[in-house]
Amino acid sequence: MFQSNTFKDQVVLVTGGRSGIGFQIAKDMLQLGAKVIICSRKEAPLKEAAEKLSEFGVVDYQACDIRNTEEIQALAAMIKEKHGRLDVLVNNAGGQFPVLAEYLNDKGWNAVINNNLNGTFYMIREMANAFFIPQKQGNIVNIIADMHRGFPGMIHTGAARAGVENITKTLAQEWSDFNIRINCVAPGIIESSGLDTYPQPVQDMFAEAKKAIPLKRFGDVKDISNAVAFLASPLASYITGISLYVDGAQHLNYDKMGMPNVLKSFLNP
Numbered sequence: 001m002f003q004s005n006t007f008k009d010q011v012v013l014v015t016g017g018r019s020g021i022g023f024q025i026a027k028d029m030l031q032l033g034a035k036v037i038i039c040s041r042k043e044a045p046l047k048e049a050a051e052k053l054s055e056f057g058v059v060d061y062q063a064c065d066i067r068n069t070e071e072i073q074a075l076a077a078m079i080k081e082k083h084g085r086l087d088v089l090v091n092n093a094g095g096q097f098p099v100l101a102e103y104l105n106d107k108g109w110n111a112v113i114n115n116n117l118n119g120t121f122y123m124i125r126e127m128a129n130a131f132f133i134p135q136k137q138g139n140i141v142n143i144i145a146d147m148h149r150g151f152p153g154m155i156h157t158g159a160a161r162a163g164v165e166n167i168t169k170t171l172a173q174e175w176s177d178f179n180i181r182i183n184c185v186a187p188g189i190i191e192s193s194g195l196d197t198y199p200q201p202v203q204d205m206f207a208e209a210k211k212a213i214p215l216k217r218f219g220d221v222k223d224i225s226n227a228v229a230f231l232a233s234p235l236a237s238y239i240t241g242i243s244l245y246v247d248g249a250q251h252l253n254y255d256k257m258g259m260p261n262v263l264k265s266f267l268n269p
């Protein structure tokens, strides 16, 4: 258990904080004493989420597409005006869709690379320039995915998340002089709103895959939130540039999960 003042008076930005994993991270950060800002693309669901979160502490929100540098700069300006600083950036926003590589067109590839790789980089660069570098202090946690051994059925996001993992290793070195720590959390299959976006056959496949996860269960949003809180906290003050796999050891057992064959049976148009 973390002490309730672990992030007291710290300012934390959670992208994609309106739903699922991001919502839980925002809630936990508030309960650990932080002031939290959430962003995602649409105003209405953000406002609704912020209202729910306000029960737990000080929360602000602003619509921002992480693929749009101007919108990120406007978000940074709002944070500067209201809070004067930023301590923690959690890059959680992202998404993709299942597809076999041979059927993935340019538009679909670019959409996922743009969202998960470019958007994450733009957010890191803008928040570092606005806050972390001038403050000479900052903490970044990137949510990636379980792509340790490739990502059959989701080649686009596997490539994008591997890119974010490499960005993390690079910046852990380049920005160490600015006292910026940066790490990744790689979720396995997590029971969250995000899973509902997958078609029924994929959900059936997930249920089968559960049997091959060494810990024999899916993750909970709280499992991911706990890992984020740890990496962002002083408990992890000597940890930077790593990926923490929060997946019940799924990444060690991927070939036993039978995914490629199941995938081919329904992703083949």
Ligand SMILES: CCCCCCCCCCC/C=C/C(=O)SCCNC(=O)CCNC(=O)[C@H](O)C(C)(C)COP(=O)(O)OP(=O)(O)OC[C@H]1O[C@@H](n2cnc3c(N)ncnc32)[C@H](O)[C@@H]1OP(=O)(O)O
Pocket: 094, 095, 096, 097, 098, 099, 105, 107, 108, 109, 111, 112, 115, 145, 146, 151, 152, 153, 154, 188, 189, 190, 193, 194, 195, 197, 202, 259, 263
């Ligand atoms: C089969 C699975 C592999 C097995 C591995 C299992 C083990 C690991 C399990 C991991 C589980 C992961 C879970 C999660 O990540 S949960 C979070 C998921 N949430 C989301 O994905 C929601 C967010 N998604 C999106 O916003 C969009 O999907 C996306 C960002 C990818 C695209 O948004 P954008 O607005 O930029 O783009 P468009 O919607 O206009 O689409 C552009 C083109 O992309 C192609 N496309 C988009 N969606 C689909 C689809 N569902 N199926 C096929 N193709 C798609 C298409 O070419 C679009 O252009 P057109 O619309 O003109 O055709």
Ligand SMILES: NC(=O)C1=CN([C@@H]2O[C@H](COP(=O)(O)OP(=O)(O)OC[C@H]3O[C@@H](n4cnc5c(N)ncnc54)[C@H](OP(=O)(O)O)[C@@H]3O)[C@@H](O)[C@H]2O)C=CC1
Pocket: 015, 016, 017, 018, 019, 020, 021, 022, 039, 040, 041, 042, 045, 064, 065, 066, 067, 092, 093, 094, 095, 096, 115, 119, 143, 144, 145, 146, 186, 187, 188, 189, 190, 191, 192, 193, 194, 195, 197
């Ligand atoms: N659930 C799982 O099993 C796993 C999840 N992940 C990753 O964890 C993260 C959270 O997933 P989860 O909570 O399950 O899924 P959700 O779909 O609930 O969360 C994704 C969030 O990101 C926001 N978002 C997406 N694209 C953008 C964008 N361009 N700009 C700003 N916000 C954006 C969405 O809001 P909006 O659409 O309103 O913009 C939404 O709030 C995602 O990156 C996901 O891919 C990784 C591995 C496994």
